[in-house]
Amino acid sequence: MAVNAPVTAPKTSAPERQRRGRLFMTVYVTALVLVTAAFVGLALVARTEDVIVGFDAPVAVAIQTIHFPVATWVLVHMSYLGWAPYDIGIVVAIAAALVALRLRLEAALVVASTVLAGGAGTLVKDLVQRARPTADYVHLAGHLADFSFPSGHVIFATVLFGSTFAIVWIVWPNSVLRDLVLVVLLALVLLMGPSRIYWGEHWPTDVLGAYCLGGLWLAGTVELLLVLRPRVSPWWQGRDFRKKWRALA
Numbered sequence: 001m002a003v004n005a006p007v008t009a010p011k012t013s014a015p016e017r018q019r020r021g022r023l024f025m026t027v028y029v030t031a032l033v034l035v036t037a038a039f040v041g042l043a044l045v046a047r048t049e050d051v052i053v054g055f056d057a058p059v060a061v062a063i064q065t066i067h068f069p070v071a072t073w074v075l076v077h078m079s080y081l082g083w084a085p086y087d088i089g090i091v092v093a094i095a096a097a098l099v100a101l102r103l104r105l106e107a108a109l110v111v112a113s114t115v116l117a118g119g120a121g122t123l124v125k126d127l128v129q130r131a132r133p134t135a136d137y138v139h140l141a142g143h144l145a146d147f148s149f150p151s152g153h154v155i156f157a158t159v160l161f162g163s164t165f166a167i168v169w170i171v172w173p174n175s176v177l178r179d180l181v182l183v184v185l186l187a188l189v190l191l192m193g194p195s196r197i198y199w200g201e202h203w204p205t206d207v208l209g210a211y212c213l214g215g216l217w218l219a220g221t222v223e224l225l226l227v228l229r230p231r232v233s234p235w236w237q238g239r240d241f242r243k244k245w246r247a248l249a
Contacts, residue, residue: 158214
């Protein structure tokens with residue numbers, strides 16, 4: 001009796017892979033251009049009163065009217081992750097976890113990128129010089145002396161947790177645990193913005209601008225990782241990427 005041959009997925013032809021590669025690059029470059037344009041546009045209009053009255057204040061008030069117990073707890077406590085000493089502890093914990101997984105280059109790059117992104121955010125704040133929200137429009141949980149656009153907390157979360165998300169996606173084989181980690185990391189990125197608005201310490205456009213800048217910085221971080229990885233020693237490379245990502249590194 002003949003034994004049935006194992007069923008294997010058909011291999012993708014070289015022309016098809018090239019077509020998919022060109023399509024991906026087209027979408028990727030278009031997204032970068034659009035996000036860059038959005039960030040520049042937000043920076044240009046951030047100080048105008050019309051934006052505050054017509055968009056920022058209504059959206060902020062709507063977010064601050066959320067009073068569901070769990071949602072309120074999350075919105076209040078998410079911002080703590082961007083303040084010292086919690087921010088330092090989280091960076092150290094993520095870096096230590098990556099080193100333990102033999103992802104030494106990734107650990108160094110995540111730390112360096114997060115620190116430098118914070119500096120870039122501070123530089124943009126000093127250039128735009130947008131004032132913090134006032135009690136004339138929203139409830140204030142506290143008074144901060146520095147400028148408002150873009151949100152440093154959101155840049156921090158986007159770059160740190162976003163970079164970690166990308167590394168987990170590239171390295172970790174498919175599993176329920178991997179998917180759970182990805183969901184948690186994505187949630188940490190997405191919830192930081194509403195939390196800063198809920199505290200009354202940032203306008204919604206501060207948050208949107210920070211997501212734009214943080215997203216661009218994140219894209220550059222991942223690109224740098226793919227460029228550096230084949231050029232460093234095996235000790236720095238450590239754990240292999242998943243098979244379909246190795247050709248990019």
